[in-house]
Amino acid sequence: MSNSPLVPTVRRRQLGKALRGLRNTAGLTLDGAAETMGWKGPKLSKIENATQSLRPAELAGLLTVYGVSDPEVSTALDSLAKDAGKRGWWQTYGGVLSPAYADYISLETDAESIRIYSPGLIPGLLQSAAYARETIAAIAMTRTPEEVTALAEVRQARQAVLSRTGRPPLELWAIIPEAVLHQRFAVRPAIMREQLQRLLDAAELPNVTIQVMPLEATLHPGTIGGFNLIGFPGPLPDVVQLENLLGSSYVEDADGVKLHAAAFERIQAAALPPEDSLALIARMEEGTRK
Template sequence: MSEDGSTLARRQLGKYLRNGREECGFTLQQVAELIERSASTLQRMETGVAAHIRTPDLEALCKIYGFGPEQSVAMKGLARQGNEQNWWYEYGDLLPENFDFYVGLEASAQQLTTYEPELVPGLLQTPAYASAMIRSVYPDEDPHEHARRVKLRMRRQIRITRKHQPAALDVILRESSLCGVVGGAKVMGAQMRYLLDMDTRSNVGIQILPFSAGFPLGVSAGPFVILGFGHDRQGHPAEPPVVYIESYTGDLYLTKPDAIRRYHEAYEGIRRCAMNREASRALLRKMAKEFGA
C-alpha cells in the first residue's frame, strides 16, 4: 500500500505510545479504560492507522506514561504532522529541536543502505570527527551540551556494533568524503583507520566511489539512506521501508514504493561504478598514511 509522510508520522507516534505503555507495564485494556476509549481505538493509535488522534486523548496518554514536557510536545507535533497530506519535515517547526525523528527510525531499522558524497556518515564517525562537525554547526554551544550531542551520535552506533543482532550497514562513500578535512589531519587519519576497522565487521560493508568514476547517475546525487525494517515470518516487510534525504534546511522522508524502487536502483547504479571491497580498503589505508596515521 502506498504511504505518504503523514502515515510515517502516525507510525512513529504509535511506536512511542506503545513503548510508553509497555514500559509502564499497562495492557491495552487498562490504558483504554483510563482514557475512556476502547482498546481497539488505542490499538489503532499504536499501529499508526488512526486517521486522527484527539488532543485530550494524547495529553492523557502522555501524562499516564510519564512523558516529560519536551517529549509531550514532540508527540503532539507528530500527531499534527500526521494530519498533513505531504510532509516536508523541518526541525524546529512542530517538534523540539533536540527531538530527532530520524534517530527513532534508525534505531528500529535492520538494514541501512547509505550513499554519502561529501562526509563520513554519523554511524561511522569517530568521536573527534563528530565533535568537529557538531562544533561547525553549533560554534558557541556550551561544553556540556556539545558533549551531549557527541555522546548521542556515538550511542547511535551501538545499533551497528552490538553483538546481538546488529543492523546491517551497507555504505558507499564518494572519494571526496575522504579528502575533505574535518578537524585536522590527526582526526582524519584516525577516521580512516576507524573505517578500516568497521569494514572488518560481518554486518558492515564500505565501498569507495572514486573520482575517476565521474557521475554514474548522470547527475550529482546528494546523500541518502534507505532504511529497511526486516521481514515477518511470511517474508513480507515488517514495515514499509523509508528513504531519508538530508538537506541544509529540512529533511525529506519518502515512503512510496516507486520512490523506494528508484533509490534502490540508484544505489545499485553507483555500486557498479564503485571500487570493490579490497580496492576500497587499499585506498583507505593510503589515505590514512597521507594523514599521518
C-alpha cells in the first residue's frame, strides 16, 4: 500500500480510533509505540488519524505490541484494515457517486444492522424502482436525466444486502411517518401503489421490520430529523449517518452513537407496532386501487 496521505473514510477512522484505544489501554504513548515498531516520524499518528494506510503485517505487529490476543478483535481489525479502501460493484458508477456516497455504500455492505428513521422519504433499501427514480429526480436538482437513471440503479442494487448469501443478510428496522405513505405522483399515480406493495413484500423477509409513525403520534426525538444507525459485527463501533441536501455526515463518538440509539428506542415506542403498521400499509395499498 502507498504511504501517501489518504482520504479519511469512515472505515479508516474506525480503524484509527480502535488502534488509539488499544494503545491507550496498553499504556503506551505515540512515540513509545512507534519506537517499538521501529517507525520514524508521525506514521502512527497518521494511521490513528486515518490519513495513512496500514499493511496487514504492520497491524499484526501493532496488536502484538498492544498485547491483543483476542482473535475476534484481531480478525475484525484485520478486515477493517484490508477494507479501508474497499472497492465494490458501486465503483462502476464512479462517475455519478460522490466519495461520501460511495463510502456509505461500502459501510452498508459490511453492516450487520441498520436502524432508520426516515421522516421525508421511504428508505432507499425499501424503494421500488419507479419511486427511486422520481424521488431522485426531485431531490438531485443538478443531475442530468442520465445521472438520475444511474443513481436509481445504484439504489436498487444496494438492496441486495437484504437477501445476501454467504453471511447473514442485513437486519433492517425502518420507521416511516404515515405522511410519507400519502405522497402522490401526479404524472404516474401508480407509483405509490407499487411502493406500498414493495413495503409489504419486503416486510415478509425475516430480517426486515417496518413501523409506521401515525399522524396522531406523540412528540418524539425524530421530530428534529432522521438518521441511520449503522451497526457492525464484533468489536467494531457503530456509527450514525445524518443526511441533508449538502451530503452526509457521521456521528462516530461513542456518546453520540449511544444518544441516537436511545432516541431510536423512543421513536420505536411512539410508532405503531409492526403488525399494525403492515395492516395500515395494506389498507392504504388497497385504497389506491379504488
